[in-house]
Amino acid sequence: MxxxxxxxxxxxxxxxxxxxxxxxxxxxxxxxxxxxxxxxxxxxxxxxxxxxxxxxxxxxxxxxxxxxxxxxxxxxxGKVLAQLRNRQIIEAYKAGAHVNQLVEQFGLTRQHITNLVRQAEPDAAAIEDWLGQRGDGHLQQELF
Incomplete structure (x- = not known):
């Protein structure tokens, strides 16, 4: 390896x-x-x-x-481990993993995962588009 x-x-x-x-x-x-x-x-x-x-x-x-x-x-x-974990998250995201899957797999909040993805891919519009298509952002609005 x-x-x-x-x-x-x-x-x-x-x-x-x-x-x-x-x-x-x-x-x-x-x-x-x-x-x-x-x-x-x-x-x-x-x-x-x-x-x-x-x-x-x-x-x-x-x-x-x-x-x-x-x-x-x-x-x-701790910092080395966190950086390796963050790299795994970003690679999984780029390979098509859903934010919710990553939340469960790594035990982090949805916001933390989203922030990592935004840092890795600075085009926020593309992230928001991705979240809208594959995420659950629409559910918050439906609750109220």
């Missing part, structure tokens, strides 16, 4: 370096396993250092540039 792509610009600063150095899959795996864990980062961590053993010397050296000689807390994986 191909490595998923992530827009590093939307990730928190502290997570970007993990994804840039380790790749999405490996970063996600390690962040989920070690999120919020505390490490002391020396100025020049070697391969024998605890952080290097877990995350690799390349990442340890990058982290040391900003956090050397102090305690460091591993960031959480």
């Amino acid at each position: 191909a490595e998923p792509t992530i827009d590093l610009r939307v990730l928190p600063h502290g997570v970007r370096v993990y994804v840039a150095v380790l790749g999405v899959k490996r970063a996600l795996e390690l962040l989920q396993e070690h999120q919020n864990r505390m490490f002391y980062i020396p100025a020049e961590p070697g391969p024998e250092h605890e952080f290097s053993k877990v995350f690799g010397t390349d990442l340890a050296m990058r982290i040391a540039q900003e956090h050397g000689c102090k305690s460091y807390q591993v960031p959480t994986a």
Whole structure:
């Protein structure tokens, strides 16, 4: 399976370096396993250092540039997971999934799904047209 792509610009600063150095899959795996864990980062961590053993010397050296000689807390994986989920939602929508199906599948509100779709396809008129044709926007009016 191909490595998923992530827009590093939307990730928190502290997570970007993990994804840039380790790749999405490996970063996600390690962040989920070690999120919020505390490490002391020396100025020049070697391969024998605890952080290097877990995350690799390349990442340890990058982290040391900003956090050397102090305690460091591993960031959480939430933003990476959210971005991957959002990408799945957009791909499913483009493949023809109905907004209501996506609401049930991902456990998000209809508004949140619609906002994600609008961000992915900025032509709001096309979205509104799609919702009118395949959505349930007409039901709100019928209730009253």
